[in-house]
Amino acid sequence: MKILVADDSRVMRQIVIRTLRQAGYDDHDIVEAEDGADALAKVGSEKPDLVLSDWNMPNMTGIECLEALRSSGSAVPFGFVTSEGSPEMREKAANAGAMFLIAKPFNEDTFKEHLDEVLA
Amino acid sequence: MTEFDTRFEDTGERRRTSDAPLSIHDLLDGETVQSIAQEAWSALVGDDEFLVPLPGGLPDDALSSWVEIVGPWTGTVVLTCGRSTAEALSRALLKEHAPPVLEPEDIEDALGELANVVGGNVKAVLPGPSVLGLPEVGSAPTAGSPADTCRVDLLWRAQSLTISVQGAAGALTDPHENNQNEVPL
Numbered sequence: 001m002k003i004l005v006a007d008d009s010r011v012m013r014q015i016v017i018r019t020l021r022q023a024g025y026d027d028h029d030i031v032e033a034e035d036g037a038d039a040l041a042k043v044g045s046e047k048p049d050l051v052l053s054d055w056n057m058p059n060m061t062g063i064e065c066l067e068a069l070r071s072s073g074s075a076v077p078f079g080f081v082t083s084e085g086s087p088e089m090r091e092k093a094a095n096a097g098a099m100f101l102i103a104k105p106f107n108e109d110t111f112k113e114h115l116d117e118v119l120a
Numbered sequence: 121m122t123e124f125d126t127r128f129e130d131t132g133e134r135r136r137t138s139d140a141p142l143s144i145h146d147l148l149d150g151e152t153v154q155s156i157a158q159e160a161w162s163a164l165v166g167d168d169e170f171l172v173p174l175p176g177g178l179p180d181d182a183l184s185s186w187v188e189i190v191g192p193w194t195g196t197v198v199l200t201c202g203r204s205t206a207e208a209l210s211r212a213l214l215k216e217h218a219p220p221v222l223e224p225e226d227i228e229d230a231l232g233e234l235a236n237v238v239g240g241n242v243k244a245v246l247p248g249p250s251v252l253g254l255p256e257v258g259s260a261p262t263a264g265s266p267a268d269t270c271r272v273d274l275l276w277r278a279q280s281l282t283i284s285v286q287g288a289a290g291a292l293t294d295p296h297e298n299n300q301n302e303v304p305l
Contacts, residue, residue, distance in 0.1 A: 008254075011210070011230045014217045015164060056236075056254055083240030088249055103244075104237045105163030 002029040004048035006039035008057040023108035036060030040068050050118050055082035066096045077118050142193045143268050144285050147246055150272045156241040157283055165212045175273035176280030184260035185231040187239035191250020194288045197239035200260050201281035206231050228257040
């Protein structure tokens, strides 16, 4: 399976990828995107099985990316990995079609809890 | 299955412009800020990385990263440390992906992301709704009013760093100024 990791921070993309490995998802292909617009394009070109996206990003935010995907008919499983998880954001994410929202900081157990049903 | 936290319902309470400005001291304390930072350090820097609440003094070449929070309380969460500390933090975050020579962008990215995670979790304990800005890195922004600043001095690997949750400069200096628009013109 293929996982698209979208975050404008290269450091955070590395941490997300490392946590995926630590959680046992080390046999999946990883594709990186540096903002929402890049993620939107790469969902089309790379056909990932799951998108893990930051929320706050320049050019196109994560929620704008998700809304654009759903508007275009894409049903790719989408989860947020973001530095804040307010009730308003969780509601907005759910309404837009996100499967989950993982608030930073996270660990491998948090990833397993949310990703097992998608990737198992 | 979709699983979202619905424990925090909107009570419908709203602040009025006639209410006194919120001071950060009414909303959180240094212990909370340290606890939030420690959680971020344990998850991102490493399990055995501890922040010790001791003042140590910052070097002249200190670098800051910060995120802005805009809402019922408006201000900035600022992380400041020396450049060598920032470099060590970047290596700790990147681990095996750290290049032999770190680029300035790597250090700014790492320090900015730490401020982003700490800021996001500070925002979570403040009254909402509020908005978190994108992280910025550079010389420390102007300090806010002491009456609206919660600062913790910490040591990480015996190196000093500070985390300051500071109100927008001057926001508490003249509370009457905020009420001017209530008078019909």
